[in-house]
Amino acid sequence: MVKWPKIFIIIVNWNGWKDTIECLESLLLIKYPNYKIIVIDNGSTDNSLDYMIEWAKGNIEVKSKFITFVSKKPIKFSLIDWQKFAYISDDSLIVFIKSEKNLGYSGGNNIGIKYALKNKADFILILNNDTVVNENILTEFLSAYKKFGKACYGAKFYYYFHPEKIEFSGIIFDFLRMSFFHSHTDSKKFKEIYYAYGAGFFLPCSIIEEVGLFDERLLLFEENDLCCRIKRKGYKIILVPKAVIYHKHSSSFKKSKISAEYFYTRSRFLWAEKNLNIIWRVWLFFVFFCEVLWLYLRFFLFEILWFFLLFLYEVMKGLNNKKEKFLCFKENLNYRLLRGKAKIQGFKDYIEKRFYMP
Secondary structure, three states: OOOOOOEEEEEEEOOOHHHHHHHHHHHOOOOOOOEEEEEEEEOOOOOHHHHHHHHHHOOOOOOOOOOOOOOOOOOOEEEEEHHHOOOOOOOOOEEEEEEOOOOHHHHHHHHHHHHHHHOOOOEEEEEEOOEEEOOOHHHHHHHHHHHHOOOEEEEEEEEOOOOOOEEEOOEEEEOOOOEEEEOOOOOOOOEEOOOOOOOEEEEEHHHHHHHOOOOOOOOOOHHHHHHHHHHHOOOOEEEEEEEEEEEOOOOOOOOOHHHHHHHHHHHHHHHHHHHOOHHHHHHHHHHHHHHHHHHHHHHHHHHHHHHHHHHHHHHHHOOOOHHHHHHHHHHHHHHHHHHHHHHHHHHHHHHOOOOOOO
16 A cells, blocks of 8 residues: 655735635645645735635635636635644645734744644645646655655746746855846756745655744745755755746735835845855845945936936926926935835844844
């Protein structure tokens, strides 16, 4: 008799029930006999949990450009309140876990990981809710595991709205700019990568038990930090090119650019503190200083000059839209000032160890 490893698929939803339901539809088509889906509703304010439960009962239909759903509903599910948490093991295909608070990517996934570990899962698949997977994704990951053993395995991502284009097939780290960039090469073979894309990666639960959960202080760089800890334990991060995921890209993290600047800066320095030596951390500070300086210099050296020339031209031509030009200039000035302020505040909060949730 074949023993199929128990796999828990963990999805965090925050005000994105339509995306999550489409993701769930694709998961129900997976060709593998022993998996369970854990959906953590991360303090949604749009009644996401109610809609997802109605979908499981068969009362909401889903349209998708990728899948034609043929399985029957209702789907057997369980509902757990995280604040009154009781770990249970049952034969439900989907477990919905309700959190009253938005705990972010790290906090939400940590709830699902704890549930999986408590219920003796063998492997976990961390998956963004704004994704659609191919039906062989679990068998592809397990095939890679049989070949390479204990490691973290990343999927290859395509853009959901441009499925012919690759979003992720590895990572390029530019030490000069202290930034990460996705590789878009069409990798056909297994390869070792710097870290797995957090929107979808697979690993044995024994690794999580060894290296620990996501660091909830990070609002970005979460999967990067986890993969760094995994590598320090001597395990590899491997891209599995036939494990394909289509990603809607950032629909789970819609923030203004000003807020994103703050969280990016704060998390970037915390990640560097945890994973880089002192030389690279000093270099990051220098890069950060240059970024902030250039943000303001670019405005004062170029945009002010350009505004002055346009204003002078309109005065000479007797044009009458100087007020609109000034308002536009004022708006751009305010935007750059706020971006710079957000960067500086992110660095200041990192220094003072203030890691609050948004």
